[in-house]
Amino acid sequence: MDISALVQQLSGELDDQAFKASDILAEKKSAEVIGEMVKLLDHPNDESKILAARTLGLIADHREALDPILQAIDKNPKIAGELLVHLENFDLSDKYVALFKLSLFGSFKVSSLAQDLMDHKEFDITPRVLKKARKAWHHYENNVKHDELYELKKLEVEELLTELQSFMDSE
Known part of the structure; x- marks a missing residue:
């Protein structure tokens, strides 16, 4: 089956063959497949976007797909x-701030998933990354209700930022 026919199976109303098409496309690992999946991240059908991200995730670590997936996450909070x-x-090593922001501003599910990635991946932590993380935290502090949940989040985040600063100081 050709790539365009497989991509078509992921567009619009999905049938029971959509996951199989996603698997086949992922096995092809071509630049054409990656490009088509990136385009599909803008499809009006949420299921098509999810299958595009799934296919890209199965292909694994193609840098050109990472930013489009992160943009799709930002543009589609319902399916983020x-x-x-x-x-x-x-490889999320240079995406610490993006994940940190998702952990702050995302829904419970998004926040939990972002936190899990932050806990289990390695990151390039630089003074600039730390500065951007602090800026995101200050934005969060100034834009949420200061209730019990905020206080818990504050304790966690301030401990995290302190640990990152200690890491930077020891380098």
């Missing part, structure tokens, strides 16, 4: 968790 879960196989 379903998209985020497919980042597991990507």
